[in-house]
Amino acid sequence: MTSPFSYHIHPVVTAAALVAAALYPLVLAGAWGHRARRLAGGTGRQPYPFHHALSHLRRRQAVLFYTGVLSAYLALAWPLGDLARHYSVLAYLGSNSLLVLGSTPLMLAGLPRWFFAEITRRRLIDNTLRIMTRPIAATVVFSTVVISSMLPAVVAVETTNELAWAAYHLALMAAAAVMWVTALSLLPGLHRLSTYGRVGFLFVQSLLPTFPGIALIFAKHSFYATYRAGAPAIGLSPLADQQLAGAAIKGLSILVLWTVAALILAKASKDEEQGRDPESLTWDDVEREFERQKRSVPAEPNL
Numbered sequence: 377m378t379s380p381f382s383y384h385i386h387p388v389v390t391a392a393a394l395v396a397a398a399l400y401p402l403v404l405a406g407a408w409g410h411r412a413r414r415l416a417g418g419t420g421r422q423p424y425p426f427h428h429a430l431s432h433l434r435r436r437q438a439v440l441f442y443t444g445v446l447s448a449y450l451a452l453a454w455p456l457g458d459l460a461r462h463y464s465v466l467a468y469l470g471s472n473s474l475l476v477l478g479s480t481p482l483m484l485a486g487l488p489r490w491f492f493a494e495i496t497r498r499r500l501i502d503n504t505l506r507i508m509t510r511p512i513a514a515t516v517v518f519s520t521v522v523i524s525s526m527l528p529a530v531v532a533v534e535t536t537n538e539l540a541w542a543a544y545h546l547a548l549m550a551a552a553a554v555m556w557v558t559a560l561s562l563l564p565g566l567h568r569l570s571t572y573g574r575v576g577f578l579f580v581q582s583l584l585p586t587f588p589g590i591a592l593i594f595a596k597h598s599f600y601a602t603y604r605a606g607a608p609a610i611g612l613s614p615l616a617d618q619q620l621a622g623a624a625i626k627g628l629s630i631l632v633l634w635t636v637a638a639l640i641l642a643k644a645s646k647d648e649e650q651g652r653d654p655e656s657l658t659w660d661d662v663e664r665e666f667e668r669q670k671r672s673v674p675a676e677p678n679l
Contacts, residue, residue, distance in 0.1 A: 380463045380609045386453040388542070393449040400441055401430055404487075407494045408432055433488060441486025448479035452545065461535055463606035465592075466621040468535075472525055472548060473625055477632040480552040484562065492557075493564045493660035499671060502664070505563050511577050514558040519584040521551035526588045526625075528599045535602045555581055559636070564664040571644040571654055575637040582633035585625070592622025 408430075450456060451474040459467035496502050507513055524530055525548055534541045559578050561568040569577060598604055598614035607617040644654035 380459060380606070381455055382458075384454050384458055386457065389449060389452045389457065393445050396445050397442060400438075400445075400486075401433075404433055404491060405430055407491050411490060411494045432490075437486045437488060439486075440482050444479045444482030444484075444486060447474055447482065448549075451475050451479060459610065461541070463603060463610055464612065464617050464621075465531075465600050465603050465607075466612070466617050466624060468531065468603075469526065469621045469625045472522075472545075473628045475545065475549055476522065476552040477628060480549050481556045481560075481636075484553065484556050484560065489562065489564075489658070490660060492562045493664065496563060497664075497667070502563075502668070505557070506565070508554050509558040509563055511558060511569065511573070514554050515577075515580060515584065518551050518555040518581060521547055522585040523588055526592075528601070531600055532602055564658070564660040565668070566657065566661055566665045568655070568661075571640060574640055578633045578637040578640075582630045586629055589622040589626035589629075592618050593626070595619070595622075 451471045456467055456471050456474070460471040461468075496505055508517060525534075525544065530544070534544050557563055558569070559574055559581070561574065592599070595615070595618060598618050600614070600618065603617060604614045607614045610617075612620070647654040
């Protein structure tokens with residue numbers, strides 16, 4: 377019998393991670409060049425110096441992004457991805473938590489704010505994100521996807537179908553991105569959550585998905601037929617595996633989200649002590665609001 381910890385190559389996951397790593401500087405350079413030409417009033421498509429574009433990227437941001445890519449690879453490849461796919465609900469929910477609470481926010485933190493302002497300028501993208509990043513909408517999107525990922529029927533489909541596995545993990549990261557964009561106020565504009573609004577929002581996100589975790593902890597039998605045969609191979613009974621998974625998902629979500637909330641409060645306090653506005657606006661915020669107002673005014677009919 378094959379060991380649960382036998383090494384397996386994951387070509388699709390590996391290729392996706394390498395593509396993301398390679399495209400990161402290229403996409404940022406292209407976005408900065410487009411931004412620079414737009415602000416300068418240029419209309420041509422002349423190339424923009426690559427090294428000059430990347431000079432506007434901080435080393436810390438690059439480290440965060442590549443750490444996020446690496447953690448996403450570890451969540452979906454050997455050994456955690458293999459255990460999540462075939463052996464353990466603890467590994468499955470641990471993998472999902474790493475994507476939601478680690479990989480996604482790290483990759484978002486690795487993207488400069490001007491990049492978000494530039495790639496969301498189109499009306500369709502801006503309007504869609506404005507709706508989805510409202511606190512209630514973001515909470516519904518995030519909680520629905522995260523909680524549904526714990527349903528036994530969904531897990532059964534995911535673990536037996538390669539396409540469903542990939543699609544659901546993409547959906548999971550997309551829902552996490554909506555939540556983190558809202559919590560970190562990454563979408564430019566004047567109407568953003570205040571410091572205490574963001575803290576409250578993160579507090580709510582930490583509680584809603586933990587209710588299924590409580591159900592897993594206090595369950596009297598295993599819900600996941602997928603892992604009943606695999607759990608003993610890693611030294612756990614199916615029920616113990618499920619209970620540990622419930623405790624882990626509950627503890628990790630509270631630990632990470634409350635830590636981020638504390639950091640937001642600490643930064644706001646430090647800004648106030650140094651005489652800075654913790655909720656200061658940037659030119660991108662003002663420009664985006666002007667663009668929205670302009671779009672909302674109906675054009676005058678030609679006479």
